[in-house]
Amino acid sequence: MTHRTATPPTVRRPDVIAQAHARSVELGLRASETPDFHPLNRLALRELVDRNQSLYTHALPVMETLHAQIVDTQSMVLLTDSRGVILHSLGDSDFVEKANRVALCPGVSWAEADRGTNAIGTALVDAQPTVVHADEHFLHANRILTCSCAPIADPxxxxxxxxxxxxxxxxxxxxxxxxxxxxxxxxxxxLFSTQFADAVRVHFHARAEFIGTLFEGLAAFGADGTFLSANRSALFQFGQPLAALQRQPFHALFGVPFAHVLQQIARAPGENTVLTLPSGVRIVARGEYSAQRYVTPSIGETERSRGVASKNARGVPHTADPAPLATLETLDTGDAKVAAILARVAKVRGRDIPILILGKTGTGKEWLARAIHHDSPRRAAPFVALNCASLPDTLIEAELFGYEDGAFTGAKKRGSVGKIVQADGGTLFLDEIGDMPLAQQVRLMRVLQERTVLPLGGTRAIPVDLRIVCATHRNLRAMIAEGTFREDLYYRINGLVVTLPALRERTDLAALVERMLELQPEADGLPRRVSAAVLERFMQCRWPGNLRQLANVLRTASIMAEGTDQIELDDLPEDFLHDCDDAAADENARSTLEAVDDARGDAGSAHTPQPSRMDDWQAALIAQTLARLDGNVSAAARELGLARNTVYRYLRRGGAAH
Structure with a gap:
């Protein structure tokens, strides 16, 4: 079998077709011949599908969504086994007849040995995604086709x-x-998630917005931290093949002890943390594991602290969520804006009025949603969250509404209970609702109107009783005007609208820091406070990542300061300190440039440009200084009192052309 490497797949190497044609000739095939097609009989095909049941089961719903994207293009979607024998196909009716003429149907082998150069056989030989178009096929009979194929690897x-x-x-x-x-x-x-359902799984990417999406890296570890496997994206990010990773301990791969990740998962499930790859690249990561296999600290309620599975009102089993990180009371840390929001939310406690939470990314929208759930009569029922921006459009429908047995082209597979049914009796939190596709907005609107949900492929609507809390950083009214968000859905979800302030707008930074540090388990030996110098530096920062950024900075700094009484400046992540220095330097520079502007007034000379905006004054001054210092960025930054990154940003914007 072919083994996966860390090299990212290429679309098609220039020599791949020529090499495939050479192999076809060596195999004794003739381009003009009409091959003898003998598909497997029904019994043999069924046995082959059974031998590939895991692949078949997981591929069918994906094939369905892929076909929906290419429908009415005179094409079909095909799934093969490792030898190139077609297991299943989905096709446009107007193309099936043409496909049958070249035996593009289940039970037929499309290996290179049988069909010569073709996308399926060639992709399997090269273990790379491949396009074979028209005359690039070796057999003349297949030149009516254009084919795009990607191999599938197991975990x-x-x-x-x-x-x-x-x-x-x-x-x-x-x-x-x-x-x-x-x-x-x-x-x-x-396949990876199913194989390692009971393992510790780390989801990671250099960009936080890719966590929970198709592009995230996935790495699985045993209970003792032993590396088990990683998906394609993870191998690419590690820059190492699977065999090399299997010889490395957890701390060598992510820069922290395995125990710290287990503690972080227990302390803040679902929250991101910052780790470092062997290459030195800093990544955002989120860990998870099965509550049945790993012991975590007590979290309050007896049933929850034991990790006992319970059932919701529909009898759907679920593992009780950990106690929330916040209640409405604990979220009140002294900021007047936040206190006013909490007071408004408290007034609708126990009244199933839908709530829409607005605010920039990282301002704590999910914390507030969890607090709303925890302080409601529904607290004993599940809190189910779905990030509408973290899934491809074609998967949101199945994830939200679920699907019945055989919903995907008659497959013998278990159905999936969607998030709506999972939340029955409790609270459904739809984060980034503004990213939900219009088609799913229509279906969600029907659920909210009728309080029933019809799974994909189902014939019986399931009644549900739940509270809806939605959140977004988008301007939904503007989206309505653009036709990208339904107005009727908007008025269904905005019973009460609250807008969380950005962290830099809040007056309770010190209290927030204290509260976050208090959440750390005593047994960790982590500090419970920050020094005055650290707090002063925090006050100077802009916090573009808001509360999420603050939590990650504190978590990393706490580990660096383990065993000490407080977090010092040296414990803070370097990139965070650089960002703060840049922010402070930019502010100082702006003040300086404003003073220069005031001093010059209207007395500009013929040799000095007189821009009308302050940004242009800064650009002009930087350009003049760089020209005088022969382009020495460090010297220009020192003379102007700017951070070097500020000068570099000016250059990237095309400042050198002034």
Whole structure:
């Protein structure tokens, strides 16, 4: 079997077709011959599908969504096993007849040994996503096709099959392979999550917004921190093959002891933290594990602290959520704006009025949603959260509404209980509701009107009783005007609207720091306070990541200061200190430039530009200084009292052209 490496897949190497044609000739195939097609009989095909049941089960819903994206393009979606035998196909009716003429149907092998150069066989040989278009096929009979194929690997890196889109050559589109690659990776991630359901899983990426999406890295570890496996994205980010990673301990891969991650998961489930890869790249990561296999600190309620599975009003089993990090009372840390918001929310406590939480990313929208749930009569029922921006459009529907057995082209698979049914009796939190596709907005609107949900492929609507809390950083009214958000849904979810302030606008920074540090378990030996110098530096920062950034900075600094009484400046992450220094320097520079502007007034000379905006004054002054110092950025930054990054940002904006 082919093993996965850390090299990211290429679309198609220039020599891949020529090499594949050479292999076809060596195999004794003739381009003009008409191959003898003998598909497997029904019994043999069923046995083959059974041998590939895991691949088949996880691929079918993805194939369904992929087909929906390419429908009416005279094409079809195909799934094969590791040898290139087609297991299943979904196709446009007007293309099926043409496909049958070249035996593009279940039970037929499309390995290179049988069909010569073609996307399926060639992709499996090269273990790389491949496009074979028209005359690039070795057999003349197949030159009516344009095909895009991506291999599928199991959680241990072995190629177990392939996903392909084949169609009429006139329907060729350069973006088809990208869709196929993403769909194949989706299948791989599903297989990975199923295989390591009981392992410690670390989701990570250099960019926080990619956590929880198709592009996140996934790494799995045993209870003792032993590396188990990683998905394609993780291998690419590590820059190492799977075999090399299996010889490395957790701390060598992420820069912290395995125990710290377990404690972080127990202390703040679902929250991000900052880790460091062996390359030195800082990443955002989120850990998770099965509550049944790992012992975590007591979290309050007896049933929850034991990790006992319970059922909601529909009898759907779920593991009780950990006690929330906040209640309405604990969220009140002294800021007048926040206190006013909490007072408004408290007035609708126990009244199932939908709440819409607005605010910039990281301002604590989910914390508030959890507090609303915890302080309501529904607190004993589940709190179910779905980030509408973290899933591809084609997966949100299945994730939210669920699907019945056999919903996807008659597959013998278990159905999936959607988030809505999971939240029955409790609270459904839809984060980033502004990113929900219009089609799903229509379905959600129907659920809110009728209080029933019809799973995909189902025939019986399921009654649900839940409270809806939504959040977004988008301007929904503007989206309504643009036609990207439904007005009727907007008025269904905004019974009470509150807007959380950005961290830099709040007056309770010191209290927030204290509260966050108090949440750390005593057994960790982590400090419970910050020094006066650290707090002063915090006051100077702009906090673009808001509360989420503050929490991550404190978590990292606490680990660095483990065993001491308080966090000092040396314990803070370097990139955070640089950001603060840049912010302070920029503010000082602006003040200086404003003073220069006031002094010059209207007395400009013919040799000195007189820009009308302060940004132009800064650009002009930086340009003059750089020219006088022969482009020495460090010297210019020192003379102007700016951070070097500020000068570099000016240069990146094209300042050198002034």
């Amino acid at each position: 241990f890196g072995h190629t177990i099959g392939a996903l392909d889109v084949s169609g009429d050559t006139r329907g060729f589109h350069k973006h088809t392979l990208a869709l196929v690659r993403m769909s194949a990776q989706m299948i791989e991630n599903h």
